[in-house]
Amino acid sequence: MKLITKLTLFTTISKAVIVLLFVWLLPSMVEGVASDYTNYLLKQQEKKVFVTIQENGIDYYLEGDSSYGSYTMLKEEYISLEQNNHLTMPDTLLTSKRMIEGDTLTYRLLVRNFEYDGKSYILEIGKALASINQYDKPLQRIALSVLLILVLLTLITDLGFTHVVLRPLKRIIRSKLYSPKFPYNEKLEPVATSTSDFSYLDEALINLMHRITADFERERAFTSNASHELMTPMGILQNKMENIMLSTEDRDVLEKVSVMMKTLGRLKKIVNSLLLISRIENNQYARQDTIALAPMISEMMKELEPLMEEKGIRYTTYIPNDIIVKSASKDLLFQLLYNLLTNAIRYNRTGGSIEISGNYSPEEKYVIIIRDTGIGIEAGELPYIFDRFKKTSSSCSSSNGLGLSIVKSIADFHGIEIKVSSVRHHGSSFFVGFPQMMVNLQ
Secondary structure, three states, X not given: OOHHHHHHHHHHHHHHHHHHHHHHHHHHHHHHHHHHHHHHHHHHHHHHHHHHHHHHOOHHHHOOOOEEEEEOOOOOEEEEEEEOOOOOOOOXXXXXXXXXXXXXXXXXXXXXXXXXXXXXXXXXXXXXXXXXXXXXXXXHHHHHHHHHHHHHHHHHHXXXXXXXXXXXXXXXXXXXXXXOOOOOOOOOOOOOOOOHHHHHHHHHHHHHHHHHHHHHHHHHHHHHHHHHHHHHHHHHHHHHHHHHHHHOOOHHHHHHHHHHHHHHHHHHHHHHHHHHHHHHHOOOOOOOEEEEHHHHHHHHHHHHHHHHHHHOOEEEEEOOOOEEEEEEOHHHHHHHHHHHHHHHHHOOOOOOEEEEEEEOOOOOOEEEEEEEOOOOOOHHHHHHOOOOOOOOOOOOOOOOOOHHHHHHHHXXXXXXXXXXXXXXXXXXXXXXXXXXXXXXXX
């Protein structure tokens, strides 16, 4: 999953959790705020009563009676003042029911005991809960609406900011990891960014790519030079051995020189293969040929017929005559398919078969599939079969381990995709996928 997708999901989910948590806590929060505010109003009302008593005396309320009571028209609030010779309730704030003119209502109450002129009084101030809670629902709706708007705005802002901040990282990944083709011979431009972390990452990747390219160029130059230098002494050795064989009739000497000639022959094949790979990787071949695949494969199979007859191998081809490959090197393409077909014969069983078929659709690549009924390849060895000098458990002793490396180098040179599937003792299938731009229908 992409980083920006993860950040988007995290931001969205975190905001959703905040909204759900707020919705869950909102009623109790509103109720708590309303309760605290009601207690504050009751205490303010208590102060007003005592200020009035201090200024005007308690008869301002009692007017000669032993008790005083006052309430609003809707009985939402009331004040009660009466003599209380016996303490019936301590000073407190509580919620309780009171009956006023036959109606029993629930009130938030402030109870205060005090003395005035040597007499004990109890003051009770009440506010109906129904009037306190009448604004709860509207307040909750307003608070929730404001929260949703704020969350939506912050969500849009966060996503926009995240997208802008991560844009340089996206350009770094595309320009340094996806787009470049190895070896990195094109000039690497740094990505402009004000984020220091991305600048360090971009600089580190550029330095790493330069080091990899330099190491690769040194290895490639060494391989090319070493292979080229080896050809001259090997040619001299071969001439001397041929002269020895022509100048003597000693059977022991002839046999020993013959063995040495075979060893030298294998060495020349390896050097020639390394030279071929080096030339391919140094872009020393032109990709300007136009090739009809069916005639080329037909020519190839005729060359290989003697090898197939030795093992009794049958073959079939299903390559349409109208398939043309352009912008390619005919010699290299011939070598690629020749190596795969040689392997299909070499590792096939006696009396086996080889099937060569092509599959094309305008939307996809043109793919040549080479199937054999051979000994197959172990699943654990499949990822390494294109490595140089890598021999699998099924490789024959005459193999130098470079045939499939040459196939891979030629494929990479042309942008051709190579895939393989294999089942041990049931055969292998190689898939050669040509890019759509390389294929034409006649």
